[in-house]
Amino acid sequence: MEPGNIELQLWEYIDGICDAGKKAHIEYMLSTDPQWQHVFQQLSALHASSKAEKELEQPSMRFTKNVMDAIAQISIAAPARRYLNSFVIRLIAACFVLSIALVLGYAIVTRPHGSGLAFTPDIFAGLFSSNTINILISVNVITLLLLVDTLLRKRKVFRAN
């Protein structure tokens, strides 16, 4: 077995994140294979040394005071969920879908007789001559833009947090 593959399995064993079957297999290999034993010894030593390395870097003595002076000038923001209501987003999306459904429904209802349900250009031929439909299409476009803006704003806040 390639050394890399042995190491990968042994690290999972050392970290305690392998399943019962794999664990049993590794323990069998450790009890019978010298190569596995040798690699396990090396990895265990590295793991123990790394775990023992608890020394952290310390900032300057004034660090906490600097932070507290800085936050004295700012206030805690309201939770993002309070001004980005998911219900509003869903409502806008529902209005958009309903508007499209209305336009399509109107197109189907007013299609020329005998044309079936095939979506040929003729079905929409008279669409843009109607003021009602033009208004509905404008509402659709505005609703779509509102939805995209709200979603992008939500993603921006999420990323900033």
Added chain:
Amino acid sequence: MQQQSDDMLLIQAILQGQHNSYAQLVDKYQAYVFTLVLRYVPDRPLAEELAQDVFMKAFRCLADFKGNSKFSTWLYTIVNTTCLSHLRKKKDETVLLAHEQISAHLDQFQSTDNADDRLKQKARESFIATAMRYLPPEDAKIITLFYQLEQSVDEIGKVLGITTANVKVKLFRARQKLREIIETKFRNELV
């Protein structure tokens, strides 16, 4: 678990207006945050400035922390986004310690036949820290998050915004590189 509930009590007090309690959180996590920031930006004054930015952002967004994860995990996520944002602006490069500096530093840790076990352990720990400075920032920060900041694989995934499977691969590669560095430069220390 106890630490998490202590943090939540502090956070609730801060949100209720006791802003001075935030100093306790800063005292508790400043070393962890500063150590992690140094993995992104080795320049100490700059790292301290970024660490302060992290705590300011954490304070501003404290109302968004709902306790679904550990406070430390949430805080380290802010470290990651703040540092990456800074690096994107500055396009900084990691400066590795010069070989001469490492050699001079190593002179302190030459083991003798009658060295005390505790001194040997102390020397061994310090050489790990030195070896980590040879690691690329991506590898150094994942090793720091796992060992020094004691984050689990899942938590590291949340901090770095990557999948758990990806964390395991990166951790494996970082450990391989660390091992190569130690075997090349610190062979006598790793017993």
